[in-house]
Amino acid sequence: MNPLDYKYISNKVKEEFLHILNEDCYTNFKKIDISSANGQVFVLNLFYTSTYYNKAGEEIDDNTVVRPILYFQPEGIWGNQKLDINEFFNINDEIFDEFYKLGKMKKLNSLVPILKEGNRLKESRFDERVEVVSSLFLSLDSVVISDSQFLRKVLNEGITTFELNEDLDNIEVGCLMNERKFITANIDNKSIELKIPFDIVDKFQIFHQSNDSIGADEKLIFVAMSFQNDPSLEDAYESIKRAVKSIRKGLKSERVDEIEGDFTINDKIIESIKKCNIMIVDLTHQRPNVYYELGYGRALGKKIILLAREGEKPHFDVSNQNIIFYKNATSLEKSLKTRLQALLK
Structure with missing residues (x-):
């Protein structure tokens, strides 16, 4: 997508999103000028990514453009002018719930034709020997305007993504927030x-x-899933590896059965979870060991992406979490790339 097309789509998205804020949201929002703002602010970003592959399927180039296109703020006490830490995350929870409900009510579908138009404007590679895989989606972040470097660092959270579904007729709302812990x-x-x-x-x-720690590897993504003899799960894992590889050079996915060496499986799993930056957990077949690994990752505060094949019914303690339910390897790869791109921006 060339810069003029990107700006054109950005302006159309901005105009329509303002209409949604004014007409469809329960919360009273106002557009703001970030240069003079204070308190808690929401930022709408437009992502455009392209990954290039040769005929052997090897990645040869990639390009990601992400720009803030709209700043807005709730009116009244939800503006969080006092920069209260608990209130910041409580507000984020409420705002996510609001946009999730709007998505279920199809109140965000006025964005569909704009994103479809953006997809049509995506660049074509001039070299027929190269395949280009592109995606266009929105994300919503929550930040604070403060002189405190510490507050700017900790009060900065990705809230949600907005992207076209596989059939290109509906906006899917994905969750970027991590689970909360009391301390x-x-x-x-x-x-x-x-x-x-x-x-x-x-x-x-x-x-x-606890001082029990292992040096973290920012480029490591640990995958927890069933090892049950299921060809579709192997296809899913290959999709996970392709999605990880396409996001950023140097990123690597790791599943314990692929690690070489003489070690105890449980010890190696614990070590890998401690070391990784992100966990991808596929709950398909609902194996007890996978739930154990999920629980351990939660306790360590890892960023976690949950997956499950369509038709699975995860245990009650995770059933209300934002799980990527996938039909096949293709839909999994697309949804996972969107989630990873937003988490790692």
Whole structure:
């Protein structure tokens, strides 16, 4: 997509999203100028990604463009002018629920023709020997305007994605937020109860924190899934590997049965979960060991993406989480790439 087309689609998305904020949302939002804003702010981003492959299926180039196209803020107390940490994440939970409901009610489908038009404008590679795989979607982030570097760092969360479904007739709303954990933090020599995402717990001084740690590998994504003899699961894993490889150079996926060496399986799983940056957990067949690995990753505050084949009914304790349900390897790869791109931006 050339720059003029990108700006054209950005402006159309911005105009329509403002209409949604004004006409369809329960919360009263206002568009803001980020240069003079304060408090908690929401940022709508437009992602455009292209990955190029040669005829052997090897990645030879990639390109990602992401730009903020709209800043807005809830009116009243949800503007969080005091920058309260608990309130920041509570507001994010409420805003995600609101947009998720709008998606279910098809109130976001006015974005469908715009994203479809953007897909038609995606660049074509001039060399017929090269295949290009492109995607266009939106993400919503929550940030704060503050002089405090610490607050700007910890109060910065991806909320959701908006993308076309496989049939190109509906907007799917995906969740980027991590699960919350209760901690008691020492802030300015005061004991403060917080409910915050797992992945920022280590940014706070907390009581009784374990020193049992292994150096993290920012490029490692650990995959937990059933090893049951199921060809469709092997296809799913190949899709996971392709999605990971296409996102960013150097990213690597790892499943314990692929690791060479003499080791105890359980010990190696624990080590890999401690070391990884992100966990991808496929709940298909609902194996107890997969739920154990999921629980361990949660306890460590890992970023987690949940998957399951369509028709699966995950256990009640995760059934209300944002799970990518996939029909086949192709739909899995597309949805997973969107989720990873937004998490790793």
